[in-house]
Structure formats: structure tokens, C-alpha cells
Amino acid sequence: MSLPAAFLAAVERLIPRARRFDDPLSTLAFGTDASFYRLIPQLVIRVESELEVVDLLKLAGNHQVPVTFRAAGTSLSGQAISDSVLLVLGENWNGREIRDQGKQIRLQPGVIGAQANAVLAPFQRKIGPDPASINACKIGGIVANNASGMCCGTAHNTYQTLAGMRLVLADGTVLDSEDPLSVTRFAASHAGLLEQLAELGRQTRANSALAARIRHKYRLKNTTGLSLNALVDFDQPLDILSHLMVGSEGTLGFISAVTYDTVPDHPHKASALLVFADVENCCRAVTVLKQQPVSAVELLDRRSLRSVQDKAGMPDWVKGLSASACALLIESRAASQSLLQEQLALIMASIAEFPLEKQVDFSADPAVYNLLWKIRKDTFPAVGAVRQTGTTVIIEDVTFPIEQLAEGVNRLLALFDKHHYDEAIIFGHALEGNLHFVFTQGFDDPLQVARYSAFMDDVTQLVAVEFGGSLKAEHGTGRNMAPFVELEWGADAYQLMWQLKRLLDPQGILNPDVVLSADPAIHLKNLKPLPAADEIIDKCIECGFCEPVCPSKGLTLSPRQRIVIWRDIQAKQRAGIDTTALERDYRYQGIDTCAATGLCAQRCPVGINTGDLVRKLRARDAHNQRSADWLANNFRRAMQGTRVLLHVANGARLLMGAPLLSRASATLSKASQGRVPQWTPAMPQPVHRLQLPATTGDQRPRVVYLAACVSRAMGPAASDAEQMPLLDKTRALLEKGGFQVVFPDHLDNLCCGQPFASKGYAVQAERKRQELIDALLKASRGGLDPIYCDTSPCTLRLLQDGLDPRLNLHDPVKFIREHLLERLEFQPQDKPVAVHVTCSTQHLGEAQGLIDIVRHCTSQVVIPEGIHCCGFAGDKGFTTPELNAHALRDLQSAVQYCEEGISTSRTCEIGLSQYGGIDYHGLVYLVDRVTRAKH
Template sequence: MTASSLPTAFLTAVERVIPGERRFDDPLSTLAFGTDASFYRLIPKLVVRVESEAEVVQLLKLASSHQVPVTFRAAGTSLSGQAISDSLLIVLGDHWNGREVRDQGRQIRLQPGVIGAQANTALAPFLRKIGPDPASINACKIGGIVANNASGMCCGTAQNTYHTLAGIRLVLADGSVLDSEDPQSVSAFETSHAELLGHLAELGRLTRANTALADRIRHKYRLKNTTGLSLNALVDFDAPLDMLSHLMVGSEGTLGFISSVTYNTVPDYPHKASALLVFPDVQSCCRAVAALKPQPVSAVELLDRRSLHSVENQPGMPDWVKGLSANACALLIESRAASQSLLHEQLALIMASIADFTLEKRVDFSEDPAVYNQLWKIRKDTFPAVGAVRQTGTTVIIEDVTFPIEQLAEGVNRLIELFERHGYDEAIIFGHALEGNLHFVFTQGFDDPAQVARYEAFMQDVAQLVAVEFGGSLKAEHGTGRNMAPFVELEWGSDAYQLMWQIKRLLDPQGILNPDVVLSDDPRIHLKHLKPLPPADEIIDKCTECGFCEPVCPSRGLTLSPRQRIVVWRDIQANKRAGIDTTAMERAYQYQGIDTCAATGLCALRCPVGINTGDLVRTLRGRDATNTRTADWLTDYFSGAAGATRLMLYAAKGARMTLGAPLLARASAALSKASSGRIPQWTTAMPQPVRSMRVPCPVVDSRPRVVYLAACVSRVMGPSAGDAEQMPVVDKTQALLEKAGYQVVFPPQLNQLCCGQPFASKGYAEQAERKRQETIAALLETSRGGLDPIYCDTSPCTLRLLQDGADPRLDLYDPVRFIREHLLQRLEFTAQQAPVAVHVTCSTQHLGEAQGLIDIVKRCTTRVVIPEGIHCCGFAGDKGFTTPELNAHALRHLQDAVQHCAEGISTSRTCEIGLSQHGGVDYHGLVYLVDRVTRAREQDSDAY
């Protein structure tokens, strides 16, 4: 079969198995899914989102029957090109998120769609975690962690998936299923696949009998190694089922599909400390690594001078980093323990082991999170620092090798020589020094043959250096992929390489599973299908397409993720420059890329280089924002616009009372759809109108003043008709502030004020900034030049006013920060028993107040529920009305998570509308809960 098409009979059969809404073959979708975190790209002919193992079984049977190549995709954060396809790409849907904690956390069974960090969250109450700890653990999924045998900073070789595997459930290429923990499944498989297991047992016997080969395998896995298939399974186990289970680990989807995995977990010690030691040169630094190897250290990270130089100008970096000598080399050391006393004993042993080494700079072990987080920031910022300064159009490549630890210093210096020889002046080296595992990062263009030739020559030299001269691993933890497939034989030798092919042909006789990954007949496969990164917009040109942003995006799975928005926009811009008609693609992108983007910028918080894809979307909306006269009028007469909104809410209230809620909901949904969202959709959570506010004049008062900026949504939108709380948030807030002993002062021009967010979200940047500056000026005047604190009752408005260089005199607080800093000391809390759900808004996260909100709610109730995986509600100002499918998709799992809660708490009135509708419980502003559980504390007149 050629890659140009898929068999018609196959496509017809797939249509009977997978519903149309989970099959994608249009140009925009296939392009979007054709990208992973690697520097390769293949465009699949068909993308299928699977929701059950039964669907995978049927698809593999069909693929086998029609000889259609198949690739599996979890999160797409892999770096070596193992999650792309030009045939059938199978991606995981929502229903692969199961987890089962066993034996007080000593084991956990996980489906492949569980994000690694979510697994650790489930284990946290038991002070346990899974062994693998890849840097991408907040985005990568268990399926990819297992398939790549991912490790990380603290994992080493002892705690990776291979060594902590307790059980596995898998689907082979022929569609057969094996669950190693189910005796009936094992018995049935032993009967149906006796011949396969016999061949596997024979391969194991022959391998163990070949002393030279067996010794080489053991030596290779003494090091961190993910090059090729996991041949250690043939020497570590006698039973063919054990061999099969462990061969799946690190197989990168070339031997089968992993339906679930059971881990033996490892301790997650609560006490830790970190230190940073800077040595005068690489040699002494690496000798120190050898001295630290037997010590009670959990991580030892090496950073060469280039990597330190790459971050020295980053915000928050200590000044001493700039003053280090040209040959300096640092070790970031961490130790963890079950108790503080044991930790202190460990730290003494560690420092004694390196007491004789000369140091250029020393930051002693600290248990203070502020100190050790800053040290780890140095390490974690190195990779994005290179990505942020690279030339537009080039890609960032992060390679991953292992040297025997006793040769680490020579290996580092030889790598530096290769950088210089091939002109990679920006390249940096860092890595997991205890295992001799080094990452080196460099930038590479693939837009002309000379650049490709330079890369080819460099990789040939790297392969010769690492695999041949030093006997190391070309891939320590990032997986072979297609990146190192041509070099597997060079590293392993002919006998081991042929053994890998025997295993591949035994388990995948037709070669349909992820062809050209791990094993390939094409010696130049690593130089083909190189991904272009053409310039598109300076907002997004630094994107490395890593996918770290995707878990927090509310539209992911409905339309596009931030990474996919960038991929498609890059392609559109490149095609335009090439003279290719992009009309159809842009038409599709309007809805998928622009209309359904919440533009809240959570992606920027996860992005290694800080890209806010929402900024791009707002720019594109601005291109189409042509009603400037209307926007200008609304800016000048904002109180009138607010009044019109209030009238609409009165009309909706009247319609509800006349028609009844069910009929109104159906009618408004039809009208909203017919008007393309211009007419808002009514729901039972629709706010009731708040009467127009008369701003009282301040009076002379001995109480401390607080200026209260009531947001426009708070001034217009009250609680819904069915809400147990019927007091508008403005009144509730004023009552709470006065209970705490404050005089509440409102800006005289309040009804005309707006932070500008409604204009900014629609692309009217000029009008948005005009309203923002007008509001800032009014607040400064009312607060007597910043003398009085200013309380804003919604976090999105607070964030908007504080962004882009706000006046430093503006002492502005969102509800969380004001309560945390000013009210906790003035109020006495009596926690309620009823459970409360917490939604941390996007703006609260941007303001750095997420934990603050959670801590306040914990004072108010003994049971706090934080729904997993809901990072943004998708209401996005008014999109819950105009694009309700975005809000519904983002909150599709909310009701199950909060069904036992008495209420929900947030800090944005519009977010609370969607949360109430889709959660099935009333969501209110934080002030409602705080007011209910507090009373004024008796004040010491000298205390404030």
C-alpha cells in the first residue's frame, strides 16, 4: 500500500466502527494531528479518536486485514518522531482516564490516557508516586511514558517503567488481548498464542546461551538506555509472558497497543533540600559526580557553562551566575527523606563526600522552597532559554545520550568539541549526571540542503563518539523514534540488531505497527519528513510545538489546541507566501482556530517560552474587527451599553415567567444557533438583572477606607432565579468589607467604568486600552493617589487592569488577595461541614493566587473539592452564550466531580454561570462563602 491513499474497503469498514464525529480526514485536522513535539512531520490520511479497547481491537483487525500501517498517539510530547504517521493515526479520547489505587498506594493501575502528574496526585495522600518522572510529566500520558520507557531527573534506571512494572494489558497487531493480571486472559492467550510464546521462549534461551550477547545486553542496561527494543527482557526473565510484558515497555507502539499498566509505586518523601555547587571545570565537576553516586542523593543535575550562560539574564536569576568563569560547570543536587532528621544526616554525608573539591561558587543545601525552587528554575529554564533566542524558522533539537559515568568528563568535553567543529555555537549541555545521561540542545534549520547536510554530518559524529568510542547510549530516555533508527545497529551490533528484527516480525508479521520507528530499513529515515517551522507571527514564532500547553486548553478535543492553532496558522502563512490558495483552510480555521479559542492565556503558563496563543487569536480577531464606530460609541457611552444588557436580562426574566424554563431554553437554543451566536442562549443559570446602581458619596469616617471597583458584570448580573443566594455580589461584598471594619468607597464614575476586557476579547485593542486607562485614572483619583487599597470583585478585571505596565501607584487587589492579606486577620472563621467545589479561574492562576484561593476555602469548609482536569471553564466572557459548545466541552466532566458538593466557589461572575449550568450546583463568588462562615473579630485599636 502506498501512503497516497487508504483502501476504500478499509475506510468503509472503519465507518461502521467509529462514529463520524471521531473520524478526521479533512486537511486542517490531519495537519493539526500530524504534529508532535519532534522535528518530524507526517500528515495522516485518517485520524481516529478511540474511546474503548474494543474499538482498538476492531481497528487493528481491519488494519491487519487491509495491511494499513497504524500509529498510536497519547499526548504527542515525544521528541524523536515516534508519534506521527502518514497512514492511520489512532489518538486517545476521553475514556482512557481510569486509575485504581491499590494496597495503600503501593500499586496503581492506570489507563494510557492518564497524565503522569494526575497519577501522582492520586498517590499523593499515600506519600507514593510512580517511578518515572519525565520533565513533561504535567502533559505526557501513561501510554507514552510506558511506550518510551521514560525516566527523568530522579528516576534513574531502577525506578523506570521496566523495573516498576507489576502488570500490563495489551493488544497485539492481530487484535488479540492479553491481561497479565487476569488468570483467565493469560490462560486463553497461552492457548491461542502458544506458537508465538514458544518462539519467544526460544529466543530467550538462545540469547541467554550466547554469553557475549547476554553480557552486552546487561552492560547496555546498566546505563540509561532506550535505543532499540528492550532486549533485557530476554535475559531478565525465563517465562515468555514476562518477556512479552517487558518487551512492550519502550517499544514505542511498534509491538502492540497498551490498554493499561500497573505500577509498583515508589516513596514520595516529604522532606527535601537542594544545593548548587559550581566547580572550576568539567573534569572536577564530573569527578564529584562519581563521588556522589553512592551517596543518598535523589538527583544530581549537571549544567555546563553554556547552559548557565543561557539563563543568566532571565528574570529572577541570581547575579552571581553572570560572573562565573568560562570553564565553570555546576551540579544541582537534591536529597529527599522521610523525616527531617534523616534528611539532615543525609546532607552531612553528601557534603562530606565532596569536601575536598575546590568550588567556584556554593549555594548550600536549603529546605526553603523559595531557595530550592530558584535553584531548580536555573535548571528548568535552560531548554526554553535556547528556544526563546533561536533564529526564526529554525527548530530546537534536544538530544539525549549516556556516557559511562567514569568517562563522563571526557564525554562532555568531546561533545563540546563537536559543537565547535560543526558550528553549533549556541549548543548547551545539561543532564542527569548520576546516570551519565546528558541532554544537549542546539538550534537547527532544515530549510536548505546545506543545513540538512550539516545536521547529518554532526549526527554521524555524535553516533560514532557515543555508541562506538564510549560504548554509551544514543538515546537514554527520549526513545529511538525515527531519529535514531538508522543508528541502532551501530550501537548494538549485528547480533542484537537482528534479534530486535526477529522480535518485531514475530509480534508484527505484516509490519503495520508504526513502521520506520525504532527499526527501519531506510538508513536516511532520520533526514526525511523534517518539520518546517516557517515564520507566521512574532507572537508564536518561538513555539517549539512541544504540546505542554494542551492539557489546560478548554477547546482541546472540541476543535484545536494551542499547539494545533499555531501549526495550522504557520502552514496558512507559508502557503500564502508560496502563492497557494488558502481560502478553504482559512474558512475552516475561523471556527476551529479563532471562534472557539477562549483566549484566556493559560497556555502561556505551561509554555516553556511563555507563548500566549490567545494573543495571536485576539490579533486575528482584530483584523476582522471592522465595527470601530460602534466600539467607539460603546466606549464613550458604556453605562448605556450596560443598561441595554440589563434590559435584555429583564426581557429574559419575563420570557421565563411567561413561557417557562424548558420552552425558553429550547427556543433560545434554536435562535442562538440560527443567529450564529449573536443571540445569547438562555439557560437555567442565566443571571437575573441587578438594578442600576446609585453610587453613594463618601463621608468622613474613622474606619480604614477601601475603594470598591464593582465590575460591570457584577453591576448588571445578579444571581439566577433558582440560586439559593439572592443577594447581588455587590451588596454581599460591601457587607463583608464593612463586617471586617472597612469604609467602602465607590468611584463616582463607576457606571461608566470598564477594564476593557469585552473590547479586547473581540479584537478592539484601541478601545479596550482607552477604557482601561480611564478606569485606572478613576481608581487613582478615588484612592487618593493610591493611598487606599482598591478591591475589584472579579479576578479577570483585576488581571486586565494590572497587565501591560499598570501605574505602580495602583494598589489593586482581586478578591483572593484582598481576603488573604486584609480580611483573614479581621474575621473569625467557623468551618462548615458541607463540601464546597472550587474553580480556580484562569485569571486567578495568572495572578498567582490559585493556592491562596484554595487555602481560603479550606478555612471555610472541612471538605474542599477541586475537579481534576478542569483548568479553564471555557465561558470566556460571553462565549458561554455565543459559543456554548466550548463551555459545555470544557465542563463535560464537571457534574460527576461535584455532584456531592453543596455549592461551588469562584471569582468570576461569568464563569459561575457556566459552572452552575454544567455542574448542577450553584456557583457563587468567594465572598458569599466567606461571609457565611465568619464573624467580625474584636479589634485591638492599636493593631491596625
């Protein structure tokens, strides 16, 4: 049913056009979350204030328009999709307030969970919930789903650590439980609602059978249905209301702020992996460990271990485990090292009677610790990586009473066999009896849907009826379990949930068919297709873990959305549907504005680099082969031409003045659709002459200096306090460190190939890369001398496609760390320095190394939050400047107290200087300034 015209007209007056989306590309992109359901919203609105939410809910109520709220869209059960109006959190929901030395924190719903913990870290505190998606999911979703995690259990979830809440009801009324005036006003305006909540609480507590059932259900991890425990745990209606909102999945109201009582984040930790001969002994050990000082106990069945046994870094012994083996990954944390050792002794003594097939003793060594947790974390993506194209990965989430855990595991395994889910695995949070089971499922065949339906009927009967467990422990009810809420809870509790829904949302406009649904088959409808699109992305499960690090998210599309749209284009083409308009929009939204830096692959559970797809699509449209060949063959001339253009631009600055030139070039760049670069005050001056010294043949150790093409062409900006070109500064620093600097022959004609590769000219890129490798082999005397590359993207380009093993290549961070720190004496400065860790530095594994080197240079290191990629992306800062501007929109406020910024890529530094309002330089400038040679 179409949205009412009067509603749409009112929304147009309320929300700017830039934050309203109703075109086919945008609605499909936003209509996808991490679940295996899909609804396409008719209208998506990016909301930026509580007042907008209030006004929109009033409009929705007046016109009977259903509304759904979306934070990060990482939920798995279909909670955050709509075929009506989808309200998506914008950027202005990122507020946080630390109280009482971190013992409390007030957060707006747009704060990512990991960001909340980052600001609490100096106080050795954290929020209680610790979902696996904490690096991507937002507080709004964590609260609305009552998310928990590996260490959270039932004691530290949002419900148990809630200290206060600000919410908006369906009628648009705002209530802040921490504001006495707000409470007084609400008590006056909604006295009837509060009295009904209080009465429902009294009736529930007076019904001894129902109250006992509720208490029993919440002894377990449980997110099935609404939080009925609010009615037995509290007698004050405001407390009942705020706790009902926890886990309500946007069906009772909008959460605009939450205050947590935080929990200790102990700095000392150790983990062990114990492998038992069978499920029974493994689960018996869990009941013993429940009484011990453990922070996490993760169960992995033999199928889980088998799914990761062939991965790089996995111990060989995993392959040799028996068919019935079952493992526990145990972690303990403490405030001191001595207390930790005491705890570990207690833990091992408690389970000494259990025979073990294999064990990795408790270790605090990061290498061992991280390997053990990698085994656990790789299980889910391991199933996703081997699934058949066109199928999806489903991760279910149930709880058995811990005393029946072994029988529950074995019964689930039997159901896998019965329904032929041969690839299914089981792992989970054993201390709470909370098991996740992962399997692959196709929905493009009625027989497959019927198989899934039969399997879910069996699972729900097993868990909810036979064992009295929870059908959802932490992933939320959503659409997935809505038809089975009554089966788990019984008629009385189920009707009580409906009473609460009708009391708080009498028109039924908030997220209909989620948690509670009158449709018994809602879990089998609107199932999401995952059609084949390209082998690069076919393994994508659309979880959205990639989105926080994408520089174009919020400007155009995120990596998840790029994949969603490309899948749709391919499916439509196979069906004979014209995709001309969709592809035209995708050209800018999906291809032109992608930085293609590959940070998404670092966050992706199955390692997908969406940038690889974009480069492939660019190659498909790369029709200027002759020009690319000319450029590859005449690279020296191109370098000279670049210097000439920079010289002309600098002359224009002197003639016209910076403000006039900036405005004129912006107009010209826009008119040329990015073909003419936009001049800014951060634009480099040319490196006038490339004068390289002859090799002296002295006795100092040699280093081959590979100066990137940007370093050979681009000097500092005219306004920069540093006026020495990077090439000269680097050479001076290397010589200060006692090295003889050698340059490859014909340097000005050399290139790593990155400019060609990024435009889709793979042949020319590889040719230039091979030319450079040959020159480096010669200059380094067959690999005898180390090679220093002054730009991290070029270093990565040479390494990621397989470098000749004879060559010993370093980016600036690695060379300074390995060769210069010991040769230089540091005299740190007091001034704060901003650090930008480039995408390539992250890929090279040198992010911490860069930060550590800057800490040698200054006691005040500033790392701007939330800026993972600057979006300059080689030349995108010139041709698509809006990407660079969007990626760095919050930079200036983050670095306002700094006088200087440090990075390892000259082009990145152009954009960083422009949008940070301070000069950004290569790392060598800072190191040179604060060091002298050791005698």
C-alpha cells in the first residue's frame, strides 16, 4: 500500500531532500540488514535529531503509517527492515558523557559499542554487553535487542546494567528518566498509562505461576518476546517502562539515550583450550566452571573445529582430534597478575578429574591468546566461506538449561542429521547454556523453504517445549521467532505481551510483525535472495561489519550496499530486465565514489575486499588502452608534465590569490566532471629539479631509496611551515642514521603501477611494477641492501601482488622501527601531534608501529576517532573531492589542539591538511626534527 500523499507532503516540509531516499537504488540498499529477510522501504529518512523523530512519529500516527528504526543493521532476525518508512540514524547521535570516573556512561544510540569502550578504557571500565558485532553495532541496537556476548552472561546485559533512559513513545512524547522535570511532566500527561503499567505489574506478581515462570525464563539468557521480567523485578511504573524498552526491538518506542552502570575491564587475562573426548564430559566440566573465576567459556563441537582446521596458523593437532571431541575455550581476567595466577590455579584444579584429549595451557602470551580466540572467531565465517553460491548463512541462537546442555547439544546434532544440514556447526557461550548453530540455507526453491520450515518446527519444539529453554538468547526475536513466542512462553505470558504492545503502541505503527505477529508464517515470508553476482563478492553474507571503516558510507554506498546493488543488477539482467537506469546511478554511487582501499576486507568475516570488485568494474570500462600504453612508456614525460601543471597552479596562486583561485578551480573542476583537479591551499608546489647524488662508495651501510612518483613531483604546499621536499628530508634522515643512500637508475621513469591499477589498466600496471622490481634488484645488488620506499601505498602495491623474495622492502614505519631507532637519539617535543594511519599502513600491519614511533617523538599523540580512511584514494581527492571531504568531515574538531599531523602518504596528506586545518607531513619530518645521531 502506498504512503499517503498528505504524509509525504508533511515529511517533505520537515526533512531536507538530501536526507530523504525513495529512489530504487537507495531503498534497496537501505532495505538490507544482516538477516535473511528483505523488505524494500517506500521511504528512507536519515534522522539527525530527537525532535525530528518526535515530529515523524506524530505524523506517522496521524496517517497510520508504520515506522521502523535502524541503527547499524547488524541484527540477524529481521528486526530492522520495513516495507513502509525506515528511520535510519544519521551522524548526530554520537554523544557520550562519562560520569564518576567511568562508573557510568550516558550514550546516544548512534555510538558504536567499541567506541563506548574506547572512551572508557582509560578508567579500566567497559559497558556490560559485548556482542561479537561490537565493532560495528550501535548502542541503539544493543539496547533494543538486549544484546549480550561472550563475557556478558545474564548479569551484565543492558537490562541488568541500565541506570537511566531517554525515550520517545509512539505518540511522540519524550521521557527522560534522569530528568526530574521530564518525569513530572510525563506523570501528568500519561498518568493513565503509568497506572496501567503499575496494575499489570501488580497482576503479574500476584499470579504466582506466571511470576515463577518469568523468573525461571530469565534465569537463562533470553531475548524471546518482550522483557516481562520488568513486571516482576520492579514496582515503579517508570522503572517498568524503561526496562520494557530493553529488548523491545523498536516495537514500543525509540531510545534516544541510555545510561549504563559500567563494569570493570580487568587488564590481565589468559586463555586456555581444553579438548574433551566427548560432549558429555565437556558439558559436565561447564557446570563445574560455572562456579569458578572465569570470564568466558566457549564451547566448540568437533564440526566447529573441523571447519577451521585447515586455516593458516591453526595447530596441526586439530586435524587429529577424534570424531566425538568437544572443546572449551576458557578465559579468566583479573585486576593484577598475581590474582590472575591464583585464579588459573583454582580453575585447573576444579576440572583436574576430567580426562582431556588435548590441551593448550593457560597463556597470557598475545600470540597464543589471539590464536585460541581466532579458532573461535573463525568458525562462523568458515561456514560462510564454503557455502554454495545463492545460499545464505543462518546463525541460530538458543539456550538450554546448563544442567541439560550435553543432551541439548546431542539432540541438536541429531536434528542436523535428520534434516541433512551436514555442514552445520555448534559453538556458543557455554556458561549460560547459550548455543549458536550455523548452517547454510537456500530460499530460491520451495523444497528448500519447506526443509527450513520443518527444521525450525523441530528446533522450537525441542528447545522451548522439551527443555524449557530459550529460542533466542541474544540475537533478538525479530521476524524469525515471532510465530513461536507463544510456544515458548505459554498463552498467559503471550497475551500479556500483546497487552503491553497495545498499551504503548495502540495504533500498531512501530515495527509491525517484529517480536509479536499474528501471522504464523511470518518467518517464511520475504526471504532474502543472495544471487550470484561475481566470485569476488558471492560469499558476502551482508552483515555490515565492513561499514564503519568505509569512507563513502553516508555519502553514497557502503561496501555491503555496493554488493547488494550489484547482486540486484546481475539478477535483473539474467531475468531480462532493463538495468540501464540502475547502472547509471551505480556508476557514481557504487564505482566512482569507492576509495577501493580494501579496509572493508579487514572487518569482513569472510575477507571480501569490495574494492577488488570496483577495480574489476573499472577495468571493464577502461577503454583508453592506447593512452595508458603511452603513459606507461613515457612516464618520465608525465612526471615532467605534472611538475609543469603544479608550477602553473602555483603561478596562478601568486597572480590571483588563494581564495579566488580556489573558487575558480572548484567551478572548473565541477564543469569538467573532475577531469580538471580542484586547487586548494593544501595543493603541493612542484619539486623543481630532481637532483640525485652519485653513489660515493664509502663504507657506510647502503640503503636503496625508492622515492615514489608523488614524492618526486610534489613538494610542500606554499603555506606549509616545512618547505624541504620529502625526498630531500628523507635522504637527510637516512644519512643522519649512518646510511649511504642509493637511488635506482632511471628513477623518474619508474612507477609501482598503482595509478594504472586503480583505473582498471591491469596490464600496464603489472608492466610498470615489473620494471620497478628489476631496477630495485639491480640497485640493491640482488637484494643485498634494504630498500626504503617513502610512501606506504606504493610499498603495499609492491608487496601484495608478490614481491621477489630477494628484495627486502620497507615502508617508512618499518625502516625507522627496524633500522633507525637504535641509531638515533630522541629528544621528544611537548607539542601534540595528530597521527593518521593510512589504509596501506594498516594493511602492512604497521599501524601500532607508526603510533609507537610518534610516541618516541612526543608525549601527546592524538588519534582522531572514527577516521579510518581519508578518502583521498590516490587522486580521488582531486577528481571526486566530495569523497575526501566526507571522510574527513570530523577531522578538524578532533585535531584542533594540534599544530602538526603525521602520515606516510603524500597524497593523503594533501586532503588531511585541507580538512584538518593543520599541516600534515610525512613521518620523517617529525623524526628528523626531534633526533640527532648517536655517537
